[in-house]
Every structure is written in C-alpha cells, then in structure tokens.
Amino acid sequence: MIEIKGLVKNYSTGQGVLHALNGVDLKVKEGEIFGIIGPSGAGKSTLIRSLNLLESPDEGIIKINGKDIRNLRGKELMDFRRRIGMIFQHFNLLSSRTVRENIAFPLEIAGVPADARARKVERLMELVDLTAHADHYPSELSGGQKQRVGIARALANDPQILLSDEATSSLDPESTEAILDLLKRIRDELNLTIVLITHEMEVIKKICDRVAVLERGKVIEEGEVIDVFLDPQQELTKRFIRTVIDYSLPEGLEDMVIKGDLVRVTFKGESTHQPFMSMLVKKYQIDANILYGRIDDIQGIPFGTLILELRPNGGSINTALNFLEEQGLVIEVLKNG
Helix, strand or coil, rough: CCEEEEEEEEEECCCEEEECCCCCCCEEECCCEEEEECCCCCCCHHHHHHHHCCCHHHHHHHEEEEEEHCCCCHHHHHHHHEEEEECCCCCCCCCCCCCHHHHHHHHHEEEECCHHHHHHHHHHHHHCCHHHHHHCCCHCCCCHHHHHHHHHHHHCCCCCCCEEEEECCCCCCCHHHHHHHHHHHHHHHHHEEEEECCCCCCHHHHHHEEEEEEEEEECCCCCCCHHHHHCCCCHHHHHHHHHHCCCCCCCCCHHHHCEEEEEEEEHHHHHHCCCCHHHHHHCCCCCEEEEEEEEEECCCEEEEEEEEEEEECCCCHHHHHHHHCCCCEEEEEEEEC
C-alpha cells in the first residue's frame, strides 16, 4: 500500500541545516493501523505530511499502490490528495460554518452536486454520531465532538488512506478513548488504511497493528505492536513503553535475592497458559519463586511479565532459561546469584 525508501527532508535555519528526515524506510500494509511514535522534533509531522505532499521531500521515494507520488503534478496531484484524508491535532474547523457545513466543505470544492452532497453529509454525521449536532457551530462543541467533525470531513471524499496528526493529544482521556474506538471502527467498516503519529504509547497500544519509533529523523525500531512491547530493542522504545507498563522492580525486591538468579520473564498470547513453572521444577530441577508479576492486554492478546528467583536444585539455570527462550518467552537476567 505505502512504501517509503530513503526519505530525506532538510530545513535551513538560523543555526544551520535541520535534518528533519534522515533516510526513512517504511512499509505500511493495506488495511492496517500503522503508528509512528517519537519525541518532539523527531520528524513525525514532516513524515506524515510527506505522504500527501504537503511537505515535499528532498530525496527518496514514496510509493502508494505502486505509484511514486513525487512525480504527480497538477490535476493528477489534486485527485491523489482527495484520496487521502487527514485529521489534525487542533481540528482546523471553519468557525463560521456549522457541523454539517464543515463536513460538506471538501465536497463543495470537489464539485459534488447539492443533493448528493447532502446525502453524503448525513451518512457521515451518522457514522461519527453527530446527527444531533448538525446545526451547531464549532464554538458550541466539545473537543471530542470537534475531532469527530474533523474525521467526518476527512472521510468526505472516500479516501483509501487516513492520516492522523496527533489527533488525540488535545483531548481529555475519555474523549481520547472514544476517538480511538471510532478510528478503529471506521477502519474496519470502510476498509481504510490509517497512519497515525503520536507521542503517546497508550495510543499505539490501544489501536495500532504495527509501530515505528522515530528519533532524530530516523526509524530506530519497527514491528508488530505486541512484539515491540514484548522485546523492545532501543532505550527510547523502552522509555515509551514504561509510560504504559512499568517494568521497574518494586523497591527492595532485588535485595531479597541472595543466592539465586533474579530473572524477568516476558510472555504473550498462548504462552500465558503453559505450565512453565512446574516444568522448571520437575524437568529441569530448578526451584522457582515468583516475586512479582503483572498481566496486561494488548488488543485482546494477553501480555505479561514475571520476576522470578531461580535456584538450582540439581539442575542448571542456564539450561532452564534456554528452554524458556525456545518456547518464545523473552528472558532477562537482572541479577546473578
């Protein structure tokens, strides 16, 4: 669906050249929700705005459905942009227009006849649950309702791709939850591909299928969301995950382990139901003491971590840990006894 290769974007500033994008490679599959996360200044907004050529990259290739969009010009470029919807952090609504009129605006620009336009707007208001607010102005709406207008407006031209630029960062937690549920529902109902940027890992955890971590204009980590949570490779990724799932040990726990090894075991999905603890004891002759644990959920997939104290009772700890890794568990030795 979307293929990005070697994307570069530089800006000239008073302090020199700013490398906003520095050789970005990404692939987004059709029908998925792909999240891009990174700190402020990482290049997230530049990257997402490059996908509809609101930003013109200096180098690289952006292919959508196999076509390099950087070669588009004139009417062909305008037609392409109509197939990509975009929702914004600060809504960008027209204050002098009602909900109905804001949603109708892109249809007016596209020259859709009045009757067809009215029918389309009614369907979109129903889709985002705004029919009762059709004649309200933006000043009369909550933040969540304003973003629903923005989503409906972005869907007006039947896009294949929906771009979300920090769409929930200005919302309260309840509205954020509702907007994320709405995005997931319209993806399923309309078979959209959604690319969203955020600095909140909770957003990634809630609705994304895959995620890329961006730092200083480069993708430093990428993968299925559940796999990135299970085994993050980069320190920045770990910091983002800690805002959602705290991996830090309870105070004093490490001091409780004197003779044994202190080990973190992270697991997902079906592995949560396997009797690994009893196998360590019976088959590998390892005494295993659970010191701490927690179970979470990532889009219906069980995900959790255990902190274990392992002591040999005739067996080998290393052999036991190798067995656990072969079962797909992620093992981290925190302290050797």
